[in-house]
Structures are given as structure tokens and as C-alpha cells.
Amino acid sequence: METLRAGATPLVLGGDHSIAMGTMSGISAHSRARRQTAGLLWFDAHADMNTPASSPSGNVHGMPLAHLLGYGDAQLSRVLGAHPAVAAKNVAIVGLRDIDRAERRFITRSGVSVFTMDDIDEFGMPEIARRALKIINAGTAGFHISFDLDGCDPTVIPATGTPVADGVTLPEANLLLRECARDGGMMSMEVVELNPLLDRTNVSAQRAVELIRSALGGGIRKGTPAVVSENAGGQGGRCSKRAVYL
Ligand SMILES: [Mn+2]
Numbered sequence: 001m002e003t004l005r006a007g008a009t010p011l012v013l014g015g016d017h018s019i020a021m022g023t024m025s026g027i028s029a030h031s032r033a034r035r036q037t038a039g040l041l042w043f044d045a046h047a048d049m050n051t052p053a054s055s056p057s058g059n060v061h062g063m064p065l066a067h068l069l070g071y072g073d074a075q076l077s078r079v080l081g082a083h084p085a086v087a088a089k090n091v092a093i094v095g096l097r098d099i100d101r102a103e104r105r106f107i108t109r110s111g112v113s114v115f116t117m118d119d120i121d122e123f124g125m126p127e128i129a130r131r132a133l134k135i136i137n138a139g140t141a142g143f144h145i146s147f148d149l150d151g152c153d154p155t156v157i158p159a160t161g162t163p164v165a166d167g168v169t170l171p172e173a174n175l176l177l178r179e180c181a182r183d184g185g186m187m188s189m190e191v192v193e194l195n196p197l198l199d200r201t202n203v204s205a206q207r208a209v210e211l212i213r214s215a216l217g218g219g220i221r222k223g224t225p226a227v228v229s230e231n232a233g234g235q236g237g238r239c240s241k242r243a244v245y246l
Contacts, residue, residue: 001026011188013192017192020146024038037141038090039136041132041143041145042091043094043173044096045151045167050066051073061193065112069085070083092115094151095117095120113135117166120168144189147215149194150193153165157207174214181216
């Protein structure tokens with residue numbers, strides 16, 4: 001929230017996806033203080049919409065979106081007082097292809113918008129990006145990108161804990177994030193579920209950096225601004241502080 005107040009763009013690196021309950025709640029609290037709301041682009045192979053009651057595995061990283069929408073555990077669904085942290089009508093899930101039975105019913109009831117791999121195959125990522133941006137921008141002051149690397153195909157990002165076949169290609173993911181950058185509404189971003197122990201010659205980490213550059217406006221043409229951390233390693237080192245030119 002301090003980073004947002006300073007007019008900079010928080011970039012949070014995970015870790016598992018449960019951190020989204022904190023990040024999105026922070027974006028929400030920041031927006032609420034300005035009598036605004038924020039949207040959420042949830043890039044993920046999974047919906048992460050289990051609750052402690054419905055989860056077959058009990059993994060908290062399979063529950064963050066349910067809690068951000070105001071369901072599940074009473075404390076986790078009220079981080080920083082937001083309840084819900086984000087309105088379902090401003091949530092777009094992209095890359096979905098692996099859901100539990102209970103989740104399927106819940107997703108339909110919750111009112112979030114879902115763009116599955118079938119949708120991406122049928123309409124193409126440029127159209128999906130356009131539709132998702134419309135949802136996360138509708139009536140909001142901007143949006144947070146919660147980017148689970150397992151949304152990408154396992155051949156693109158092998159270093160993730162719960163890979164699912166037939167995912168988003170690297171060009172498609174870059175295109176989506178470049179469209180977000182071009183839109184200008186991105187308030188913050190997190191990139192999660194990178195496990196360096198599972199990586200092969202650091203390819204996942206390098207691609208994650210490439211994807212972050214796309215989201216921050218890099219990689220379109222030389223001289224476009226990209227944001228890097230000014231104080232990496234120190235307190236708040238995960239948050240970017242200023243724009244530089246690459
Ligand atoms: Mn996830």
C-alpha cells in the first residue's frame with residue numbers, strides 16, 4: 001500500500017499463490033481509501049476457488065480467490081477489512097483448465113468471468129485479452145494481475161509445483177501482458193508458483209522475467225519504460241520504486 005501511495009507499481013514475487021490474499025487485499029484497501037475499486041486478472045491453470053470446507057487437498061494455495069471473493073475462512077476473507085476484496089463482476093480468470101467438481105459449481109455461482117484454454121483456442125488471445133480487460137476495467141480505477149506461472153504450458157514453465165498440460169504458450173502470455181501494459185490500468189502485479197528447484201537451466205525464471213517485462217511495458221520497442229526494484233534485498237525490496245529505460 002505504501003508503494004501504491006508513492007505512485008509506484010508493486011511487483012510481488014512468490015512463493016505460492018496464497019500470497020494473493022494479501023496483495024489483492026492491499027490493492028483493495030488502497031482503492032477503497034480513495035472511494036474506488038480495483039479489478040483482478042487471475043492468470044492460472046486452476047481457479048483457486050476452494051474453501052477450507054470444499055478443498056480435497058487442504059492446500060491454502062488452492063483457496064486464495066475464494067477468500068478474495070468473500071467466501072471461506074472468516075479471517076482470510078477479511079484481510080485489511082475488505083469483504084469482499086474484489087467484486088466477482090471485475091474478476092477475469094484466464095488459462096483455466098483444471099478444476100475440482102465442487103469448484104465448478106462455485107465458479108458458475110460466483111459470477112466471475114472465466115476464459116478457458118478452449119476459449120483461447122477458439123477466439124485467440126488478442127480477443128480474450130480485450131474481453132478480460134473490459135471486465136477488470138469496468139467501473140474500476142485499475143487492476144491487479146495475479147499471474148500464476150502454471151497458467152503457462154509446462155513446456156514453457158517447467159518449474160512449477162502443480163503443472164497442467166495444454167496451457168498458454170509463451171507468445172500468448174506475452175501478448176496478454178503487453179495488452180495489459182498498453183491498456184495502462186495495471187496497478188500492481190504478482191508472479192507466483194515458481195519453484196527454482198524444479199527448473200531446468202533456469203529457463204522458467206528467465207521466461208518469468210520476460211513476462212514481467214511485457215507487463216511493465218518492456219519488449220514492445222526499445223526505449224519503453226520498464227520498472228525495476230530500487231531497493232532489492234532490503235525491506236520492501238519486492239516492490240518496484242521507479243521506472244527506468246532498458
Ligand atoms: Mn494459482
